[in-house]
Amino acid sequence: MRTPPRTKGRLPYNMAALWRTCRRRFPGPSRLCRTGRAFGSGENEYDLVVVGGGSGGLACAKEASQFGKKVAVLDYVDPSPKGTKWGLGGTCVNVGCIPKKLMHQAALLGGLLKDAQRYGWNTSHPISHDWSTLAKAVQNYVKSLNWGHRVQLQDKRVKYFNLKGCFLDAHTIRAVGKGSKEVSCLVSHQVICLSASVGSNLGLRIISGAREYGITSDDLFWLKKSPGKTLVVGASYVSLECAGFLTGLGLDATVMMRSIPLRGFDQQMASLVTDYMEAHGTRFLKKCSPTKVKKTDHGRLRVTWKFAESGKEKSDEFDTVMWAVGRAPDTKTLNLEVAGVKTNAETGKILVDARETTSVPHIYAIGDITEGRPELTPTAIAAGKCLARRLFGQSAELMDYDNVPTTVFTPLEYGCVGLSEETATDRFGSENIEVYHAFYKPLEFTVAEREAAQCYIKMVCLRQEEQRILGLHFIGPNAGEVIQGFALGIKCGATYSQMMKTVGIHPTCAEEVTKLHITKRSGADPTVTGC
Template sequence: MAALCRWRHRFKRTLDLRNITRNLSTNYDYDLVVIGGGSGGLACSKEAAQFGKKVAVLDYVEPSPKGTRWGLGGTCVNVGCIPKKLMHQSALLGSAVKDAGKYGWKISSPVTHDWPTMARAVQDHVRSLNWGHRVQLQDKKVTYLNMKGSFVDEHTIRGVTKAGKETVFTAGNIVIATGGRPKYPTHIPGALEHGISSDDIFWLQESPGKTLVVGASYVALECAGFLTGIGLDTAVMVRSIPLRGFDQQMAHLVTDYMESYGTKFFWNSVPKKVEKLQTGGLQVTWAGQDSGHERQDTFDTILWAVGRAPETKALNLESIGVEINKESGKILVAANEATSIPHIYSIGDISEGRPELTPTAIKAGKLLARRLFDKTSELMNYDNVPTTVFTPLEYGCVGLSEEEALVRHGKDNIEVFHAFYKPLEFTVAERDASQCYIKVVCLREGDQRILGLHFTGPNAGEVTQGFALGLQCGATYSQLQETVSIHPTCAEEITKLHISKRSGLDPTVTGC
């Protein structure tokens, strides 16, 4: 024990001397080390390298509890935006095939979907992106280290390979961009043993079959949507509200459409246990929160989509003084992405109060690199960030929800213009458009500045992107009315909004 204490004392003294030496010489191994090879980390590292700086990226992803592995690129590339959108597209094509007969196409029945074919194509594309990121880092002269990183001290990182080999190196500046991973409800018997997460669904080689998705986040609803769309029996278990954090009127339009589309919903329900049957199925027992009455059903796959946890626990942050939110586990950051240690920064999903969105992480990473090495001062603007939920009926939004606008400005100071409309694409196909809806939330007085825009309908992301520029430039309702529309499009319906909620008039569009 005495020998161990002497070793610890010598080790601490060595680190103290090393820190004194560095403070005098600032002779670090790297100008910048980025821990995390996701979208934000890669963007930051490549931008920094353009200024002639010596940069390294550490990226190592622990396999999921089911053993799923993937390559460089982070959540978005491997288990998020990219495979999600491609599988969503597969589902949309299925709907298009159903519509095609109404437009004169003769398609033999039955039309079936083959999961392995889709999965191979999606996974091959993801692997090509993994390789592309490695090539880009090489071209930019960024050192890529397939290692798990943690802090030794404020300027020293320990990297550990899959084989357990350790390397220690130093950096003048360090950016943490490790993102998050799906949570498992480990308090539920059988949840971890018998369930999968979004880390796994995109890498399955065979169809998940009859699937229960537990959760009502955008991850949950998007997965349930494309599973239903490719013809699988799919149900969603919702504890409280859908799409928490989004406008709730729009959220319920999304779930209403999904129900009409074929997705089952178990509302106000919580799972109690998951048991594997001798027949191979998974029996789920759940209870209604109101009645407490228990129900059971059998599924082939249970997909947990109950939130995400930041990947901060293994970084050894507390020992070096980086402050985190004890409740969320996320890193506390200033407007310039700095942590409580001035030369250590945090970007992306692990930062407290930041949107968990790929484009914001990318832009924040680039701006941070410019501030560090190009003497600029521009900060990331997190206001009016647009996003889209890629459910069967897509939902795009930018700015404030109606609920947020009411809280910030008061009911008497808000005007909401809205309309139910029918996409031309839905007419010949005789598709139900009951949930195709638009609303623009504005200030009531003055020039009626637009505070938020919400749209459910085809290509919602493409529609919302353009209007996001308008909000960023301070667009007003009168300017929206002055905008000449492109006809016939769904987006034009936004420029024609003229009925307010306050008026009580029917907001259904009845003609051109």
């Protein structure tokens, strides 16, 4: 089956032209299933049904189809409380990694335009940013990815249904769409893969006006107009990333944190991230909790908050209030109790073993919806592929969740792989841990005269023999690109002595990792001087 024509290896960017092309190539309603359409004339038995069209579910479905299995994907996105809707691909594609990174890049470009003057470029005219231009470009690209996923499923002969799935029993899935239309399918080989979406968790019913007037990151990425002066409530990476690029785009952004930033990450690194943001224009309200949101007569939002230590209240007006207080698994609508699938009563996430098996032997779960798994797109994709190979390809390989690298795309990026210093200390004891560290200044910051006080590298090692590396943490430009390269070595058990034998590429930021020699234990100044 042929796919729509591609331009330089990519889907055509113009969505209208792409739609017209695909309609010509794939005529008739039977090609792309629509809401309420049956699973086929009596052919409603599948080897694998994936509930949820996120990264993990799509990867699992496509991999299973490679083994000649009959596969279906059910995916239906309930609009956010503000009515925001999106297409196939899950959180990452629509309201996560992709739009976030593009808006982060837009903010970085604004900083580079300011640097350009010191590098001799004439940028004397006022620099301004147009939100609607950025939003339209980002949203069009996301839509092209939505369509691309549909085409890929069709190429792999995977049935896609824009329907919401839930259990009728342990072997039957019910799928419901608009207009109360519903169909059901039987999983003949007793294999059901859950990759259900994770919805935004406001959890703010006790705060007056929170749901009525607030938005989430799901809505932020699809706004047509600038959010203006914005309050971002939360201390998660989503909160800091969004506040960071809003500030970088020239908007007034404030972060309200009840507790510590970037919980679960190395806290020294988290403090450096927020210090940099604060020094570069993002306002922080620390140890504060909002108590009410009220719309004023002139249309702005007046937010009142309380300081945890003093109990005093204060308020200010904002154009937009965004809640970034976490996401909750959308498991209640799955009717899991009918199938016998157990969840964590506190988190609502599905309990699985090392083989991604739930409490029901023929039902599996992968991705963000599972308890104790990192909420990361690459891990969900890898887990989905591994699962399909075990089920249909005679593979015994399990997904390895150790030493998974990740990056927080704040204005000064933070990338890491392995254990934080706190976790390593708790696990092995401080006397058995050696921490090498360095404050460095990227060469590109020098001519631009940028502040680099928070550019920092930390390597956590065991204090025995060749000192196996337990964790690597990097704050600086292109942190994700730097950590990705070192992640392979750490995954393979790299040691400090091996790292010191690695020749760095000069002059780069990543090179500084191969030159770490000052330990925290020594108390010596870790500031890098000279080449």
